[in-house]
Amino acid sequence: MPEMPNPEFLRRAIALATQNVVRGEGGPFGAVVVRAGKIVGEGANAVTATNDPTAHGEIVAMRAAAQALGTFTLAGCELYSSCEPCPMCLAAAYWARLDAIYYGACAADAARAGFDDAILYAEMRKDPAMRTMPSAQLLGEEAWASFAAWLASPNRVDY
């Protein structure tokens, strides 16, 4: 079971979000990753500042934590985010094997501030053919070759 949330870590995430806006460095989102009661990584939205559409506060914080800990898994860690994670950041939290997510503002708040999180959650739920993002499969059989190589690889690192 994850530890009980500590509001002070969330206050730090909120402070990072507000500071990011005041400094003109990006969107109003901040996050910290905590392990055993200590912050091991933090970040704020850096999409426009670094020309990286994936640099949401949570992603920046998770990357920083993984670097600091020298690992690609954050099992045993909790994420504190100033806002409910968007689908990108929520899925990243699963891949990182985080123990829990604690957040301040909700997706509806983000929508009121002009961010698309709620729309994105709706898109995720749709059948691919019904999404606003066009997508199509091709070369399905050829593409299996990469997985065949993976399954046959003697020195693969599972993750």
Add this chain to the structure above:
Amino acid sequence: MPEMPNPEFLRRAIALATQNVVRGEGGPFGAVVVRAGKIVGEGANAVTATNDPTAHGEIVAMRAAAQALGTFTLAGCELYSSCEPCPMCLAAAYWARLDAIYYGACAADAARAGFDDAILYAEMRKDPAMRTMPSAQLLGEEAWASFAAWLASPNRVDY
């Protein structure tokens, strides 16, 4: 409307995926970002090689394309991925404003090769309280302060 898919770009993505496995550098996933018929960014899974749980092939390719183009939006670009993007990468494609996604293997293929994409899509569709990732909101009112600062900011860069 996005351009018609060109299988050669997908073959490049599949080659990057297979090469990544053969070189022992990471998972069997590769991707390229194409603009006006030219590759502007490419990447392969680098989760274990770089200790970055978010370094999926598509994310690496999108970051590379944004850096190469000097912009935080990839409108006018298409993503070619050796495999159907997971929810993290799909949501990233929306944030990057990509025109379209073309992929080789599907999520069910990835599951057969040992990857959790299908489970993750199911998690995304669930009500937060029903997900395997515990999450909770706290300090909802305090957290609005970051959005208030954003809405009041005279020099914000919308994205």
